[in-house]
Each structure stands twice: as structure tokens, then as C-alpha cells.
Amino acid sequence: MSLSLKLTRELYNNIIKDLDRPHSFAYERVGFVFGRIGNKGQSDELIILNRYLSVDDNNYEKNKRVGASINSRAIRDVMQKALNDSVCVFHVHLHYGTGRPGLSRTDKEGITPLIPSFQAVCPLQKHGILLFNEDSISAWVLSQNKKSFLKVDKVSIIGYPINILY
Amino acid sequence: MITDRYSRQSFLGDNSENIFSNCSVGIVGLGGGGMHIAQQLAHIGFKNYVLYDAQTIELSNLNRMVGATLEDVKNKLLKIDIAERVIKNLQDNTSILKFPTRWQENPDALRGCDIIFGCVDGFSERSELESCSRRYLIPYIDIGMDVFPPARVAGQVILSMPGGPCLRCLDFLNEEKMALEAGVYGAAGPNPQVVWSNGALASTAVGVAVNLLTDWSSSLREEVYLSYDGNSNLISVHPKAIYKSYNKCDHYPLDNIGDPIFEKI
Secondary structure, eight states: OEEEEEEEHHHHHHHHHHHTSOOSSOSSOEEEEEEEEESTTSSEEEEEEEEEEEOOGGGBOOOTTSSOOBOHHHHHHHHHHHHHHTOEEEEEEEOOSSSSOOOOHHHHHHTGGGHHHHHHHOTTSOEEEEEEOSSOEEEEEEOTTSSOEEEOSEEEEESSSOEEEO | OOOGGGGGGGGGOTTHHHHHHHOEEEEEOOSHHHHHHHHHHHHHTOOEEEEEOOOBOOGGGGGTOTTOOHHHHHTTOBHHHHHHHHHHTTOSSOEEEEESSOGGGSHHHHHTOSEEEEOOSSHHHHHHHHHHHHHTTOOEEEEEEEEETTTEEEEEEEEEOTTSOOTTTTTSSOHHHHHHOTTTSSSSSSSOOOHHHHHHHHHHHHHHHHHHHHOTTSOOOSOEEEEEETTTTEEEEOHHHHSOOOOSOSSSOTTSOSSOOOOOO
16 A cells, blocks of 8 residues: 655645744744545555644743653644544654655654554544655654554645655 | 656756656546547656546547547447557556546546546536545646637636636636536537647647646746637637636635545534
8 A cells, every 4th residue: 555645835835934933942843734534445545734733832842852842732732623623633843954854763752652642533534744854755654553654655745836755 | 867768858857757757647538638648648758547438439539539540440449448558659667547437436546646637528527527636636637629600619728726726716617607518518519629629738738737747947836727729729828817816716625625524413
């Protein structure tokens, strides 16, 4: 089975613009992107992202050990949206550099434990992690058994122009 | 890197060959327009196709179906099989999914396409195809032509980009046209079609798709609504795309994406 993910160029630009804003004390920003599954159960499963939620400045916590730390209120708001609207949830943040980005050790320790909570409130959709950098996107989706993350094979930015990243 | 075969289209960018060979295109309708598109895409380097057409070739198709032969008519071949042959005569290592049905009967494969070309008859068919494209965030390129009395040949190429104006926003589709559709699409007999008009429209559609995928011109940044005047042989921007500015599409809000979900009330 292959996994693909799509978002419009407008959404992509909005996410980048938000994540690139400086914060008063956090080294980086994080956000959450929502969407829905398309073609569920088929050999080419698709996740279509359509909304972005910026984490409010007040929901960041001071933590010098990591680039950004957000409080439980921010996470509860996201879980509530997943429950209410039955949507996919992807944690998103930005690395600098070019080429297909990878999760750092801090990312793996800090972000991956979050994702099962979204799966718990909305088991019918898929949830995971998005990582942007200057010219590419990587994405991972939590497997159904919650034991591992599957790398998304193809990410498409739909707009003028279309960018398809493998 | 561009191989020798595609050296004449190197202006499309160093990565263009890679883009085309990995892109998946859906072509709904393999008649005069669709077959032109399939042939051109194969020439350019596209390797992955999802094809839909329920029909078998008839003698009257030979006035416009490029790649089709008299032998095909004698053997009563399916149009999708002819399209597959045309593609495979130009490309190896292809992936071609063929459905001798209406696309609505086998929609799953279409949803995985990167671009869909609609070469169908009728406004309601176009509307349904565009709805599917929008739901799965797939750019949809529509082509069509007709002959109007006394002898006016007209057609269109429209790019329906998710998030941007749709065929309804552009007033190409509206309820009045849909209501009048049955038996009244054009007025010169059963769907008049000629190869040169099909070719002009198909070539334009392919050009739009290539531009969208490679951004070779760095100029395609908004909706495409081109009208074809077959009498003066002009393809020009439709007045509705010149004189009206479009905000977000209200007909296909981006909340309505992905598989439909059912909620208990």
C-alpha cells in the first residue's frame, strides 16, 4: 500500500508563513494541520489536508532543552477538534535547510508520543507528523496498531505550480 | 537530467523528464480529444495512465481518433485498448489502468491521479467529474467542442484548480445549461467532432498540464479558461476570465474533501 498526502499551495504558504514567525522565547513554532482520508482502504491511500491551526503564543512553555514546547491546553484543543469534526491531525514544524527533512532525536522524543492521543479520539482518520524545510516536506503517519510510523511516499502541493515530492 | 530522447524539450527543466515519468494522469473519454491527449502525453514522457471509456470504436470515429485504424474497427476494439497501444508504442515501462466503464463505476483509481483530463460529452458528466476532482484535490482540465447553427465551431479548455474558480464559478456550467442538456448539446447532429479542432484543444490542454507540472514559463498563476473559435482558428482567453476576478470557490469549499463521512444523528 502506498500513502500520499496533499495540500493546496495556499495552505502550504500559510503554514510556512506562520511557522517562520519569531516567538518571544521559543526557538521555533509548531502548529497542527487537519484533513481527511481519501480512498480509504484502497492500495493508494490518500490524506488530504485542508486546515491549519497555529498554536497561540500563550500556549508555549519555556523549555531551553527543546526548540518549542506547548502546553496541555493547546493539545486538548486539537484533540477536541479531532473528536468534533472527525479529522486527521498532523503536528507540523519547520526545519531549516534543503532536501527531504528528517526528524531529529528531540522530535522523535517529543512529538511521536503525542500522536496516539489523536488516534484515540478519532480512530477513523489518520494522524501523524509533518516536517517542512525550505524546499521539501516529509510526513509520517501512525500505523493502525500505533506501534510505528509509516513514511508517506508522496506529498503533493496543489496549486500554481504543482509540486510532487517523492 | 534530460536524456537524448527528450533533448528538444529540455527547456521544460532538468527535472521535467522525472516529473512526467512519475506523474499519474487520468483521461476520462478516449474519443477524439482524449486520444490526442493520450498520444501527446506519451510523446512527452508520461508513463502512468488511468483510462476510462466504455465504448468500442466505430467507423465514424476514424475521422478523428488518432492512432486508430480500419483494422481496429473490423476487430471492434475498445477505445481504451487502442489508447493503450498508442501509448505503449511510444513508451516502455508504463503503468496503464484501463476501465471499459463509466468512471463512476470504478472511481478509486481516478482518485489517485495527479491530473485529470475530462474529454466527456455533456455538462452533467463534466460536473460529476469535476466534483470528484475537487474532493480529492486533483487539478481537472476540461476540453470540449461543438458545432452551432448555422456553422460555428466552438470549444473550450478550462483548468479547474482546487481552491480556485470552478466550472460553475466561470459560468461554463449552470443550472439552466444542465436542465437543457438532454438532446441539446450542440445542434449539428450527434456530437459533431473533427480532428483539427480536437487536436487544437487537446494540444492546448496538454500544454496547460505541462506548464502546471514543470512551471517552465513561470507565468501560469491563475485560472485557465480558453475559448476556441474554430471558424477563425483562434484560441483566446474567455471574456469571463478577463473581466471578472474570482475569490474562493463557494461551490466546492475546501471543507468538503476526502471520503464522505457519515455521522449518527
